[in-house]
Amino acid sequence: MNLDYRSAALSELPEIMAIETSGFSPAEAATETAMAQRIKEYPDTFIVAKADHQIVGYIVGPASHQRYIDDDLFEHAQPNDPTAAYQTVLSLVVHPDFRGHGIASQLLEKLKRVATAQNRQAITLTCLKDLIAFYERNGYRNEGVSDSGHAHEIWYNMVLMLHKS
Structure with a gap:
């Protein structure tokens, strides 16, 4: 499968939202308003994968000064701060028809290439227990249960170091 990777466009919001709701419960999924803000505020770290003009997956998150994701990041989008040490991942979702092909990895x-070029120290995200092994296979380290109360779930802090500090 030949994929094209690039920044998300606001015109793609309906496709992105369909994928978002396929990968997260209603309580976990971003709202359309929040997703539109993410497209506008951090286009450099909102990457879509396209196959034959169809979005098959995406990854998105802002830069942050905090090692672990704060629930406020899910609600309020602000432009990436070039001095922030961490790159976050708020959503990583692949369309159900395209799962199992390595697209998420x-x-x-x-995103790792973008974060490295922007001199971030690490990429940080939270995930549910059943996804820990996936992120570990991609080099992330489980740093324990998150303080996040997002969607009333138990989340785990996962961190991928990019630079020695």
Whole structure:
């Protein structure tokens, strides 16, 4: 499968939202308003994967000064701060018809390249218990249960170091 990776466009919001709701419960999924803000505020770290003009997956998150994700990041989008040490991941989702082809890992790698070029120290995200092994296979380290109360779930802090500090 030949994929094209690039920044998300606001015109793609309906496609992005369909994928978002396929990968997260209603309580976990971003709202359309929040997703539109993310597209506008951090286009450099909102990457879509396209196959034959169809979005098949995406990864998105802002830069942050905090090692672990704060629930406020899910609600309020602000432009990436070039001095922030961490790159976050708020959503990584692949369309159900395209899962199992390594697209999620490729999206993680694309974001890693962006974060490295922007001199971030690490990429940080939270995930549910059943996804810990996936992120570990992609080089992330489980740093324990998150303080996040997002969607009333138990989340785990996962961190991928990019630079020695």
